[in-house]
Amino acid sequence: MKQEGMKRVVITGVGLESPIGGTMDEAMQALVSGRSGVARVPEWEHLEFLRPKIAGLVAEHDFKSIPRKYRRSMGRVAELAASATEKAVVDSGADREWLSSGDVGIAYGSTMGSLEMLVKYIGHLGRVGDMGEYNATSFLQIMSHTCAANLAQMYSIRGRMIAACSACTSGSQAIGFASEAIRWGRILGAIAGGAEEVHFISSGTFDIMHGASFAFNDRPEAASRPFDKRRDGLVVGEGAGTVLLEELEHAKKRGARIYGEVLGFGTNCDGTHITAPSSDGMRAAMELSLSDAGLKPSDIRYINAHATATPRGDVAEAEAVRSLFGDKVPISSTKSLTGHTLGACGAIETIFCLGMMRDTIVVPTYNLDELDPECGGIYHPKSVERRELALVMNNNFAFGGVNSSLIIGQVR
């Protein structure tokens, strides 16, 4: 629960690299029209051990605009983070000197460092027995906090670093933890977000766990189908989402455009199973977030679901939402178009929520052709609905029994 004298936290800049677009406007067009970012991955065609052949991919990109001095310690995951972050910084209009003043922190996460680089070096080690082309910057591309560390250099960040590397809750925890730090007055602002690069190992990991979709390899756009009866698992995706978080008075003083306010953050652990979702844990995180914001369930106008289209995860989430919100609050999974961008999804989906708030719409879960009865009893919009969204909730869950729930609202 917020205490007297606590600062308020607003979002004043957004930056995206997502399978459905590199700007909020482009992503909103896709979310309204139902344009999918899931496609066949040509490099995976010959991998016989890998059943899924599809992923949510970010359009081809030349990252050369990132100065070499920063790029040398980045794998693709950090490059995506850097690209999204530069967009967020420009969008915010924030003074770069302020970013490096010591008043601003960095909160960023991903499931892992660059898998492409890890496989390159470990593969060589296994085959040849030496460290090959491993050099003084290789580890910096692979280490778990590669995104936060690299961004801290790019923007000469001198405030605190929060490396929220908790797989699929990385992005939302980064935003949540940074917001708490601003509330407590430890920092005045933060670059916050999450990123992920696509690698066949991610897809193969879920494939081994019977959690990846491959039944729709020939219809990639139909493969990610949260809550649908015929869903057969998640489609991995890549991307990055960055928001600039700022203390409200600071933002007002410089006349910044404000997208929304971070009103609530709840995060907890199930403490029961390393991978199996827990409806109780999910619900508890949502309750923590509501309590943090001083709100009740009926105040929430839209829920962006984590719903990755795994058989068990979607059911557990629907159950948690049903028991807390009933069937009145619209809920949808934008992963139906992006796939599951893992460490990036919490931040990307926060930006989608801000876009829906701005455009006063709620988008449906695409590919939800026939509702799984076990995912019923909650309100699934069938098409784009026009709605005033004063308060929205963004939920994300991760391996390790990690749950996260953010509440974003219009500034009052």
Add this chain to the structure above:
Amino acid sequence: MKRQEIIDRIHRLLVEEFEADPAKIRPETDMYRELDLDSLDGINLITILEKELKVRVDPQKLRNVRTLSQLHDFVIEMAKSAGKLED
């Protein structure tokens, strides 16, 4: 390897791997000040050459290398100690 081949290899590395401006590749160029390299780049440059020449060098000695001319001499010395320098 001949001396000129070693020098050409260094220059190619600087341009291709470290994105140095070819117009700035001159013997008197200070690689740290003028080519925007730093100690981490210096280590990476020498690591590549160490692997190509199959020799390890004393990293302390790299500290005195600043100009490209000094770098040429340093790497030629590396090649010599590896028995790979042709007259």
